[in-house]
Amino acid sequence: MILLLLLVSSVSGIEWDAPTPYDPVWLASVQTFPPAGKVNETRLWFWGWVYEQDVQFKLFTRRNPYEGQDIKTNDTASLRNSNFNFKNKVKVLTHGWLNHGSSPMPESIKEAYLNISDLNIIVVDWGNAANVNYILASYNVAMVGRLLTEFLNFLISEGVSMDDVHLIGHSLGAHVVGIAGAYVKQGPIDTITGLDPALPLFTLGNKDARLDKHDARHVEVIHTCGGYLGFASPLGHIDFYPNGGTRQPGCRFDYRGLCAHNRAHMFFSESIISSVPFTAVRCKDYDELYYNGSCQGTGETLIMGGFDIHYGKDGIYYLKTNAEHPFAIVDENS
Ligand SMILES: *[C@@H]1O[C@H](CO)[C@@H](O)[C@H](O)[C@H]1NC(C)=O
Ligand SMILES: *[C@@H]1O[C@H](CO)[C@@H](O)[C@H](O)[C@H]1NC(C)=O
Ligand SMILES: *[C@@H]1O[C@H](CO)[C@@H](O)[C@H](O)[C@H]1NC(C)=O
Numbered sequence: 108m109i110l111l112l113l114l115v116s117s118v119s120g121i122e123w124d125a126p127t128p129y130d131p132v133w134l135a136s137v138q139t140f141p142p143a144g145k146v147n148e149t150r151l152w153f154w155g156w157v158y159e160q161d162v163q164f165k166l167f168t169r170r171n172p173y174e175g176q177d178i179k180t181n182d183t184a185s186l187r188n189s190n191f192n193f194k195n196k197v198k199v200l201t202h203g204w205l206n207h208g209s210s211p212m213p214e215s216i217k218e219a220y221l222n223i224s225d226l227n228i229i230v231v232d233w234g235n236a237a238n239v240n241y242i243l244a245s246y247n248v249a250m251v252g253r254l255l256t257e258f259l260n261f262l263i264s265e266g267v268s269m270d271d272v273h274l275i276g277h278s279l280g281a282h283v284v285g286i287a288g289a290y291v292k293q294g295p296i297d298t299i300t301g302l303d304p305a306l307p308l309f310t311l312g313n314k315d316a317r318l319d320k321h322d323a324r325h326v327e328v329i330h331t332c333g334g335y336l337g338f339a340s341p342l343g344h345i346d347f348y349p350n351g352g353t354r355q356p357g358c359r360f361d362y363r364g365l366c367a368h369n370r371a372h373m374f375f376s377e378s379i380i381s382s383v384p385f386t387a388v389r390c391k392d393y394d395e396l397y398y399n400g401s402c403q404g405t406g407e408t409l410i411m412g413g414f415d416i417h418y419g420k421d422g423i424y425y426l427k428t429n430a431e432h433p434f435a436i437v438d439e440n441s
């Protein structure tokens with residue numbers, strides 16, 4: 108009872124959007140889910156509580172590619188005294204469950220972008236709220252998303268146009284950026300890239316609590332562990348399904364699906380610097396991919412990822428990759 112009161116009082120203090128209703132079917136599905144490495148029991152009692160200082164926004168540019176500068180929401184000096192360049196575009200990178208601000212995602216994507224061009228790379232470090240068990244982390248997503256919305260609103264008030272903003276999120280981070288995009292004051296955000304958006308506890312039904320095509324002008328999704336750790340169903344304007352989008356070559360048994368889940372950000376970071384494009388064929392429809400695991404295609408093609416996002420016909424796209432780096436396959440016909 109005391110615990111319940113504690114929960115209610117701590118939760119009512121914040122603007123709280125639970126990601127999904129508490130659904131016993133999904134709960135059952137995550138109970139068989141591999142347990143998190145270490146759960147901070149203190150945080151367990153305060154599920155859903157994200158302290159503002161648990162979410163940090165770190166700026167990286169070519170002037171400071173390794174040492175991030177803290178930019179604080181509503182703190183104009185922290186922005187003006189940083190290396191933030193208002194002439195350059197903004198890429199916001201958001202990691203997923205059990206990761207943090209210096210995990211391979213975002214690191215490899217940051218490095219790839221800065222290798223090509225000087226950009227304002229903002230890494231959202233929500234490691235404290237992501238390194239709890241999956242259920243808690245998924246509840247934290249909504250709150251982290253709202254804090255990112257406030258941060259973006261702050262950038263807008265300082266003169267940044269959302270036309271220049273591209274949000275990229277992996278796993279639970281894909282839903283963080285989706286929620287952030289949905290609520291931003293002067294949207295829409297130009298582009299969102301969802302890298303294998305997390306599936307457990309998120310469903311197609313409640314689109315306010317997850318990434319969907321209304322969260323930005325252009326939403327592109329790369330599915331690599333669909334039906335397990337990631338969503339299989341299309342969520343964006345353009346959905347890529349490398350190798351069918353469920354299992355990935357080179358991942359062997361991969362019984363927890365983590366190898367396939369991580370391929371999404373590995374493909375994406377490679378695509379930014381690769382001279383070999385990840386060319387995908389457009390499927391007739393989702394059924395063609397769903398029933399055959401691959402697509403003959405309609406004859407139309409589109410490049411997945413890249414330094415400049417390739418806009419094309421909305422739809423479902425299929426491609427094959429190599430089993431290891433470099434993943435992009437050289438086209439023998441060219
Ligand atoms: C667990 O989380 C609480 C609340 O954020 C924090 O004060 C404490 O230091 C954490 N403990 C460990 C072992 O990380
Ligand atoms: C930033 O300012 C806005 C508008 O005044 C306010 O709604 C929001 O809560 C503030 N956020 C933070 C983190 O200070
Ligand atoms: C980009 O990557 C290449 C190859 O790894 C490296 O030689 C070069 O120094 C990098 N450039 C920048 C600006 O990081």
Ligand SMILES: *[C@@H]1O[C@H](CO)[C@@H](O)[C@H](O)[C@H]1NC(C)=O
Binds near residue numbers: 394403
């Ligand atoms: C599956 O592939 C076969 C052979 O290419 C094709 O005839 C069939 O139409 C495909 N199924 C769907 C549902 O598209």
